[in-house]
Amino acid sequence: MQVSHVEAVDTQAPPLPWSAVWGQDAAVDTLREAASDPFAMTHAWLITGPPGSGRSTLAQAFAAALIAEPGDEQVMRQVLAGTHPDLTALRAEGVVITIKDARALVERSYFAPSAGRFRVMVVEDADRMVERTSNVLLKALEEPPERTVWVLCAPSEADLLPTIRSRVRTLRLREPDVADVAALIARRTGADAAVAEQSARHAQRHIGMAQRLATDADARRRRDETLRGVVGVRGVGDAVAVAGRIVQLATEDAKALTAERDEAERASLLRTVGVAEGARVPPAVRGQLNALEDEQKRRATRSLRDGIDRVLTDLQSLFRDVVMLQHGRAEGLINLELEAELRGLAGAWTPGHTLTVLDRLGETRRNLEQNAAPVLALESMLITVTTGRTP
Structure with a gap:
């Protein structure tokens, strides 16, 4: 436990642009030092760490330190807001980063900085590049222009091709308590x-x-309902019903995350082209509106798949708790609220059964990455939960 560290953060917040970065003091020190002498530093970086560790926040802060002159807080805030012309940040709005997006990014990386000291290219989801897309970046990473810096973000080095890893300096983030x-x-x-x-x-x-x-009380409710549903699976019929319910809950969660943004984007587009709220959309604008809706649908697909992936992560925590109880360890349980039910599973199952379920969860995640139908993939996984056998 490092409560004293948290208290220190409260009273001694670092200056801009690092003030939004939390719990990554060693990484901040490394990047601050690099930014202090940027012309002698590595020009391609990979920031790795588990989801939620602050990879993107740290990348944005590093970009601000590189683009702005030391002490220029106005420019730093502009970079942190994502509106500075010398920052290009790419985040996969769809399931993967497309070759088209990668090529556009590489092309832009060869432009000289327009206002700041450097041009910074941030790829927030570098693990979402397939091999062909990764190959588009190789030359740009190996020999970037003198005043261009690349910053890739991914959960781990293993998520990127060896050819990419060999061209970057890796900075690993710590997991907070x-x-x-x-x-x-x-x-x-x-x-x-x-x-x-x-x-x-x-x-x-x-x-x-x-x-x-x-x-978000609804998000807490959906998580609890999902886990209790899986714990209660007793046969194939239950597996089918619970799989359908998981996808429904994940869909609700995805809609809750994207609906407000989608509506704001639509209103902004209509306002930009001079269409009043509630007015009929003229034919000349419908093409732009349709293009926006298509992009929002792709983002919704990604959001749903991310939501299902999060469910699988929650289920892994559930069965990880069962394994711990089967080995006589009750400290450090993630799902304390379900301890009684988990003890029931720990007593009814063999450790081998639990490990089979965990293996099946990993296989289900890989199948979903290959665009397997979510309901069918979850049904198959839940049948393993109730029988201990892979269908």
């Missing part, structure tokens, strides 16, 4: 300490997810 995340969430959101602790534990220290759970 549950108590640290809970203290941060309580401070940021004003959530009750017990809710903040539960949210940090259920999110497995993912800061963004913990904040959402702490502030």
Whole structure:
């Protein structure tokens, strides 16, 4: 536990642009030092760490330190807001980063900085590049222009091709403790300490997810319903029903995340082209509106798949708890609220059965990455839960 560290963050917040970075002091020190002498540093970086560890926040802060002159807080804030012309940040709005997007990024990387000291190219989801797309970046990473810096973000080095890894300097982030995340969430959101602790534990220290759970009772309800449904599976019929319900809940979660943004984008587009709220959309604007809706649909597909992936992560925590109980360890359980049910499973199953279920969860995740139908993939996985056998 490092509660003292959290308290230090409260009273000694680092200056811009690093003030939004939390719990990554060693990484901040490395990048601050690099930014202090940028013309002698590595020009291609890879920031790795588990989801929620702050990879994108750190990349944005590094970009601000590189683009702005030292002490120029106005430019730093512009970079942190994502509006500076010398920052290009790519995040996969669809399931993967497309070759088209990668080529556009590489082309832009060869432009000289227009206003700042450097042009910075941030790829927030570098693990979402297939091999062909990764190959588009290779030359640009190996020999970037003198005043261009690449910053890739991914969960781990293993998520990228060896040819990419050999061209970057890797910076690994630390995982915060549950108590640290809970203290941060309580401070940021004003959530009750017990809710903040539960949210940090259920999110497995993912800061963004913990904040959402702490502030969204519906998200907490959906998670609880999903896990209790899986624990209650007793046969094939249950597996089919629960799989369908998981996808329904994940869809609701995805809609909750994207609906407000989608509506704001639509209103902004109509306002930009001079269409009043509630007015009929003229034919000349429909093409732009259709293009926006197509992009939003692709983003919704990604959001749904991310939501199902998050369900699988929650289920892994569930069966990880069962394994711990089967080996006589009750400390450090993630799903304390289900301890009685988990003890029942631990007594009814063999450790081998539990490990089979965990293996099946990993296989299900890989199948979904290959565009397997979510309901069918989850049904197959849940049949393994109830029978211990792979269909």
